[in-house]
Amino acid sequence: MEQNSLAFKQKLQAFEARIARGEKIEPGDWMPEEYRSQLIRMISQHAHSEIVGMLPEGAWITRAPNLRRKMVLLSKVQDEAGHGQYLYHAAETLGATREEMLDALLSGKAKYASVFNYPALTWADNAVIGWLVDGAAIKNQTMLAQCSFGPYSRAMVRICAEEGFHMKQGKEMCIRYSQGTARQREMLQDAINRWWWPTLMMFGLPDEKSTNSEVLLRWGVKTKSNDELRQEFVDEMVPEIQALDIVLPDPDLYFDEDSGNWIYGAIDWDEFWRVVRGNGPCNKERLAARRAAHENGLWVREAVAAYAARQKGTQ
Numbered sequence: 001m002e003q004n005s006l007a008f009k010q011k012l013q014a015f016e017a018r019i020a021r022g023e024k025i026e027p028g029d030w031m032p033e034e035y036r037s038q039l040i041r042m043i044s045q046h047a048h049s050e051i052v053g054m055l056p057e058g059a060w061i062t063r064a065p066n067l068r069r070k071m072v073l074l075s076k077v078q079d080e081a082g083h084g085q086y087l088y089h090a091a092e093t094l095g096a097t098r099e100e101m102l103d104a105l106l107s108g109k110a111k112y113a114s115v116f117n118y119p120a121l122t123w124a125d126n127a128v129i130g131w132l133v134d135g136a137a138i139k140n141q142t143m144l145a146q147c148s149f150g151p152y153s154r155a156m157v158r159i160c161a162e163e164g165f166h167m168k169q170g171k172e173m174c175i176r177y178s179q180g181t182a183r184q185r186e187m188l189q190d191a192i193n194r195w196w197w198p199t200l201m202m203f204g205l206p207d208e209k210s211t212n213s214e215v216l217l218r219w220g221v222k223t224k225s226n227d228e229l230r231q232e233f234v235d236e237m238v239p240e241i242q243a244l245d246i247v248l249p250d251p252d253l254y255f256d257e258d259s260g261n262w263i264y265g266a267i268d269w270d271e272f273w274r275v276v277r278g279n280g281p282c283n284k285e286r287l288a289a290r291r292a293a294h295e296n297g298l299w300v301r302e303a304v305a306a307y308a309a310r311q312k313g314t315q
């Protein structure tokens with residue numbers, strides 16, 4: 001439909017009125033192409049993040065310090081796979097195919113959260129990923145649970161329930177290690193030093209640099225800006241981390257009495273872009289692991305296709 005036509009303008013007006021009334025847009029409903037393409041971009045990147053996000057912690061399943069920790073980590077990593085599934089399905093309702101999305105990931109074209117291109121070097125990294133990385137993910141996803149697109153918002157409600165548990169198990173570990181041996185405290189401090197800044201980058205570019213925010217906010221996909229969410233996260237986390245006598249790796253951090261906010265130092269956006277463009281510490285390793293998993297899963301895809309074909313009576 002021609003974007004300048006009266007018919008388009010009327011449809012757009014009705015679509016925006018529905019969003020303003022708080023109605024959910026469903027897959028079969030009329031929507032502007034830009035709404036569809038923005039959602040496919042964002043939901044598929046989100047799905048890739050969940051799947052690639054299994055790798056840093058997944059590497060520790062065989063090295064968990066005891067059975068209880070192993071069971072928790074195993075189920076957390078499995079949950080992330082489930083989140084990827086919900087999200088790929090949500091993107092499929094908009095017309096994206098699973099093959100296209102996976103091709104984009106495996107060929108290195110698609111983006112996914114830069115934080116997962118950093119290594120988990122010690123067991124304490126699992127604690128910090130749970131507390132900080134899942135904590136940041138929940139902050140963003142609690143907002144997305146209110147988003148205007150029905151399938152994404154419903155997927156977020158389920159995902160947030162599980163992420164809440166992920167964050168709590170990470171926080172519980174951080175509290176215990178902060179009260180543990182000198183070596184445990186040292187490992188915790190070191191892990192916080194390495195994950196703090198990549199976690200702050202998860203909220204996306206600063207508002208004035210964010211290319212996608214304007215349209216996402218206009219159409220109710222986001223209801224808060226990247227910087228608003230980042231600030232809320234910092235305000236919640238700083239006192240909790242400091243309560244453990246752990247020092248944040250930000251010499252410029254201070255509490256501003258007037259605004260009631262913790263003001264953080266400059267985020268290194270050059271590092272962010274280096275990592276997003278493929279040159280982070282683990283980008284190549286992460287993609288190699290996903291490609292190997294895809295190749296090893298070929299027999300499953302073939303079996304499913306053969307079964308589906310037989311059910312249709314074409315074989």
Ligand code: FAQ
Pocket residue numbers: 041042045046047049050053054080111112113114115129133134137140201202203204205206209210211212213216226276
């Ligand atoms: N990493 O204009 P903006 C999780 C890209 S799930 C890489 O600010 P937008 C669970 C962005 O794509 C974590 N790229 O973008 C878990 C865009 O490029 P494009 C994932 C990034 O969309 C926990 C360009 O920069 N969550 O952690 C990043 O308005 C533990 C311009 O940026 C989601 O995906 C980044 N951090 O805001 C699993 C939530 N930030 O596409 C395992 C859904 C920006 O134009 C263990 N997504 N870029 O070429 C969102 O809420 C938004 O897409 C943002 C970015 C906030 C991520």
